[in-house]
Each structure stands twice: as C-alpha cells, then as structure tokens.
Amino acid sequence: MSTQLPQQESEESTAEEAAEPAATDHDHEHTGGPRRDVGDKTTDTEHEPADTEDTREIRVFRYDPEIEGKQEPRFDTFHVPFTRGMTVLDAVIYARDNFDPSLTFRHSCRQAVCGSDAFFVNGEQRLGCKTQISDLEEPIRIEPLPHQDVVKDLVVDMDHFYEEMEAVDPYFDPDETPDGELEEQRQSRANREKVKMSTRCIWCGACFSSCNIAAGDNEYLGPAALNKAYRFAMDEREGDGKTQERLETIEQDHGVWRCQTQFSCTNVCPKDIPLTEHIQELKREAVKSNLKFW
Amino acid sequence: MSQSYNRGTIESFSRWREFSAGMWAWIFHKFTGWVLVGYLFTHIAVLSTAIPAASADPSTLAASGDIYTQTIVTLEELLLVRILEVGLLAVAVFHILNGLRLLLVDLGIGLESQDKSFYASVMLTGAITVASVPTFLAGAL
Numbered sequence: 001m002s003t004q005l006p007q008q009e010s011e012e013s014t015a016e017e018a019a020e021p022a023a024t025d026h027d028h029e030h031t032g033g034p035r036r037d038v039g040d041k042t043t044d045t046e047h048e049p050a051d052t053e054d055t056r057e058i059r060v061f062r063y064d065p066e067i068e069g070k071q072e073p074r075f076d077t078f079h080v081p082f083t084r085g086m087t088v089l090d091a092v093i094y095a096r097d098n099f100d101p102s103l104t105f106r107h108s109c110r111q112a113v114c115g116s117d118a119f120f121v122n123g124e125q126r127l128g129c130k131t132q133i134s135d136l137e138e139p140i141r142i143e144p145l146p147h148q149d150v151v152k153d154l155v156v157d158m159d160h161f162y163e164e165m166e167a168v169d170p171y172f173d174p175d176e177t178p179d180g181e182l183e184e185q186r187q188s189r190a191n192r193e194k195v196k197m198s199t200r201c202i203w204c205g206a207c208f209s210s211c212n213i214a215a216g217d218n219e220y221l222g223p224a225a226l227n228k229a230y231r232f233a234m235d236e237r238e239g240d241g242k243t244q245e246r247l248e249t250i251e252q253d254h255g256v257w258r259c260q261t262q263f264s265c266t267n268v269c270p271k272d273i274p275l276t277e278h279i280q281e282l283k284r285e286a287v288k289s290n291l292k293f294w
Numbered sequence: 295m296s297q298s299y300n301r302g303t304i305e306s307f308s309r310w311r312e313f314s315a316g317m318w319a320w321i322f323h324k325f326t327g328w329v330l331v332g333y334l335f336t337h338i339a340v341l342s343t344a345i346p347a348a349s350a351d352p353s354t355l356a357a358s359g360d361i362y363t364q365t366i367v368t369l370e371e372l373l374l375v376r377i378l379e380v381g382l383l384a385v386a387v388f389h390i391l392n393g394l395r396l397l398l399v400d401l402g403i404g405l406e407s408q409d410k411s412f413y414a415s416v417m418l419t420g421a422i423t424v425a426s427v428p429t430f431l432a433g434a435l
Contacts, residue, residue, distance in 0.1 A: 212317065261399045263316030263408055276316075277405045284402070 055079040057139040058091050060103065064152050073150075075141070076100070082133060088142060089117050089128035092154070105154035112270060115202030118209070119154055120145055125206035127270035145209035161205045164222050168229040168249055175239025191236045198231035198278055200271040207265035207275055219254035223265035223275040226256060230278040233285065244289070251286040259283070315409035319392055326389040333382060340365070373431075380430050384423040391415035 058078050064070035078095040080086075089107055096103040106116040110129045117128035120143040122136055133140065148156035178185060207223040208214050214222040221229075232238060233246040250256050256279055265275040313321075344365040369375050395411045398404055404411065 212320070260320050261316065261396065261408075262314075262320045264314055267314050267316070274405065276399075277402065280400065280402050280405070283400070 054082045056082045056086075056091065056133050058088075058095065059139050059141045060092065060095065060154070061141075061143040061150075062103075062153055063150055064102075064104075066152075076103075077139065084134075086133045087129050088119065088121055088126070088131045088133060088136070088140065091133055091140070092128065092142060103154075104152045113202060115204035118145055118204040118206040118270070119143065120209070125210045125268040127204060127206065130270050145205060147209050147215040148205070156205075158205055160218070161208050161222070161224070162203075164208070164220075164225040165203065165228060167221060168225045168232075168246070170225075170228040170232070172232060172235065172238070173242050174237050175241060185237050187235070187237055191234070195231050195234050197271075197273050198227050198234075200273055201227055201231075202271060204270060206268045206270060210264040210268045212262055212264060213258050213260055217254060217258060220258045221250065221255055223259075223279065226250060226259070226279050226282060227273060227275050230282050233282065247282075247286055247289050250282055251290070256283045256286060315412045319395070319408075319412040319415075322388060323392050323396070326385045326392075329382075329385045330389060333385075340369075376431050380423060380427055383426050383430070384419055387422050388415060388419040391418055 056079070058080055059075045060078065061073065062070060062076050063073040078091075078099055080091045080094045083090075087110075089110060092103065092105055093107070096105075105119070105128075107128065108114040108116045112127055112130040115127075118125055119128050120126075121128070121131055122141055125145060128142075142154065144150045144154045144156045148158065148160065151157050174185065201224060203224065205224065207227075211220075211223055214220045229246055229250045233243050233250075259276070259279045261276055261280070263276050266273075266277070269275055341362075344362045392412070392415050395408070395415055398411070399408055
C-alpha cells in the first residue's frame with residue numbers, strides 16, 4: 001500500500017501546484033524512498049533544523065470529495081524533521097507548510113484550550129497539540145475522528161456533536177439573581193470542587209467519537225453533553241426547578257441510561273475529566289429524584 | 295453517527311486493536327449474558343422433555359431405569375457435553391465476577407481501578423475454569 005500511494009500523491013501535487021516553484025523540490029523529499037535518504041537530500045528546505053537525520057514518519061488520512069482524484073480515501077506519508085517537544089499538530093503543520101499545502105485540518109490555539117484539533121492518532125482519539133511525537137510509535141497514523149462524517153482530510157462534521165451539546169442547555173441559568181446589579185453569585189468551595197473537573201470541557205469531541213454507544217445511537221446525548229448537564233445540575237446556585245428540568249432531560253430514553261460504562265470516553269479525554277464517574281453520578285441523581293418510598 | 299463516512303477496513307481494524315479494558319468487559323458481558331440465556335432455555339427444554347420420570351413407579355426409579363436418569367447419564371457420557379460444561383462454568387463465573395464489578399461501578403466505588411478489576415475477573419475466571427477441568431472430565435476420557 002505505502003509503495004503505491006506516494007506516486008499517486010506526487011502526480012496530483014505536481015499537477016495542482018505547478019505554479020508554486022518550490023513544490024517539485026519538496027515533493028520528492030516526502031515521497032522519496034527510505035528515511036535516511038530523505039535526510040541527505042533536504043538541504044534546500046528553509047525550515048530544516050541542523051540535525052536533518054532525525055525525521056519522524058507520519059501517515060495522514062487524505063480524502064477530498066470535491067476533487068476527482070482524491071475521492072478515494074488514502075494515506076499520505078510524510079517524513080517530518082523531529083524537534084524536541086514536537087507535537088502531532090506541529091508535525092501536520094510542518095507537513096502542510098513544507099510538503100502539501102492542500103493538507104486540511106482544524107487548529108487554533110495550539111495549547112489544548114480551543115479543542116479544534118482532536119484526531120484519531122495511532123488508533124486513539126487524542127488532541128494533536130497535546131500529544132508528543134516522541135511518545136508515539138512510528139509510523140504515526142493520523143486519521144479524522146471516527147463516527148463523524150469526514151468533510152475533508154482530517155476535518156470532520158461537528159454539527160451533530162454541537163446539537164447534542166446544545167440539547168442539555170449548556171449555560172448557567174439561575175432562578176434568582178442577587179439584588180445588587182454588580183453582585184457576584186457566590187458558590188461554596190465544596191461545590192466548586194465538585195464541579196471543577198466538569199468545567200474543563202473544551203468541546204473537542206474526542207469522547208463522543210470514542211463512545212461505542214454514541215456510534216450506534218444517533219440520539220444518545222453522549223459523554224460530553226452529559227458532562228455539561230452534570231456541571232450545571234450539580235451547581236448549587238441554580239434553582240430546584242431548573243435542576244429538575246435538567247434531570248428530566250438526561251433521564252430520557254437516550255440519556256444517561258444508554259451509558260454502558262465502557263470508560264472509553266474517560267480514557268481519551270485530553271482534559272482528564274472523569275466522564276464515566278459524572279454520568280454514573282447523574283444516574284444516581286435520576287434514580288433518587290424518581291424513587292420515593294414515602 | 296451510524297451512517298458515518300466509510301473509511302474501509304483500516305478504521306475497524308485499528309479500533310479493535312486499540313480496544314480498552316472497559317470495552318472488552320462490555321463485549322464479554324454481553325456475550326456471556328446471551329450464552330447464559332441460551333443455556334437456560336436449552337436446559338428447560340431438555341429437562342422438561344425428560345420429566346415423565348415423575349410418574350414412573352418406585353421400582354423403575356430405584357433401578358435408575360427412568361427416562362430422567364437415563365437422559366442425564368446419556369448426556370454425561372458424551373465428551374462434548376463435558377467440554378461444554380467447562381465452557382458454561384467459565385461463562386457463568388465471568389458473568390458473575392464482571393457483574394460484581396459493574397455493581398461497584400454503578401455505586402461509584404473504585405472507578406479509577408475499573409480496568410484492574412476487569413483483568414482480575416478474567417484471571418480469576420481462568421483459574422477457576424482450569425481448576426474445574428479434572429472434576430468435569432473425570433471418567434469421560
């Protein structure tokens with residue numbers, strides 16, 4: 001497989017990027033044979049670090065429904081010069097800037113806050129900017145998130161995920177606000193600790209993509225949305241009415257009870273949110289609000 | 295999304311390779327559950343067809359010549375049945391142990407070590423199954 005794909009790639013790239021003068025030089029760099037040869041040849045690349053011997057092999061999923069030659073999904077191999085502290089996102093950025101400008105992926109803050117760059121790296125959902133290249137086995141395979149429609153290359157359609165998130169009213173909604181206009185809405189330290197981890201969600205969609213149940217049940221709220229529901233249902237500053245409303249949302253047919261405690265979401269969460277624990281706690285809250293023996 | 299873009303065998307293969315403990319526990323629990331349901335109905339079907347023994351006269355019963363006893367004895371003579379019994383024990387033991395694990399998970403106890411408890415239940419199941427082999431296969435080989 002890997003022997004055929006680079007050829008395909010170089011044909012396409014030269015056709016597309018004929019206008020760009022440096023394109024052909026770069027092309028044989030990432031399509032060239034064994035890794036050691038690559039190091040010797042790359043004297044022309046401006047961003048090349050001093051130690052050109054040390055490169056890492058990444059295989060990136062490519063797919064573009066709008067271009068005829070790219071409709072068939074394939075993997076492109078790039079040999080990216082390794083620098084200390086390099087992340088998966090750095091590697092794909094390097095590949096895009098130096099080898100193939102058509103390589104498409106989302107990224108923004110590069111510091112695990114924006115949640116744009118969740119990829120399926122070596123068979124696991126990870127945040128590109130938070131995953132060290134040195135921690136991964138070569139060749140590093142980078143794919144778009146599973147169970148979401150691929151728009152192009154590493155970009156997936158997040159609409160469904162956002163719909164699930166919005167279904168749980170992911171905003172603070174107190175019954176009563178303090179009298180003074182500028183007065184703070186205070187929360188006890190203990191309550192803050194309780195919801196602390198759940199507030200860290202960055203909406204990257206890694207958990208939702210890893211969830212086996214969400215993959216088979218389109219209506220299931222999914223771990224991220226349930227975590228959002230937990231964050232506000234457990235907030236003591238919200239009124240009982242709103243909390244009750246939140247519990248009713250999450251205890252529906254496709255709510256908390258679909259969770260089968262596989263812990264895949266907890267395993268992949270880049271912010272280390274104990275998602276399964278929060279879902280389990282919501283289950284207990286749902287039972288407590290329904291079971292009355294008096 | 296169930297009708298997500300088909301990425302061929304590559305995705306499904308890597309997903310299986312990267313299965314985590316909780317995922318395997320879930321698959322095994324479903325599988326063993328269905329096996330136990332299947333066994334239960336087979337068990338009822340076989341034994342209820344052998345039940346006419348209840349109306350047999352005491353002398354036949356004393357001589358172990360009734361249908362019920364004969365059915366059991368005939369089944370136990372088959373090596374395949376003995377091997378299936380070992381399998382049934384393994385399935386039941388895993389389902390019990392993982393059921394206890396899920397009980398703890400539902401109560402929110404020890405969620406951080408859920409993978410260890412899965413490995414423990416697998417190993418304990420293996421040990422109990424191996425230890426049971428001499429008992430189940432005695433006289434059949």
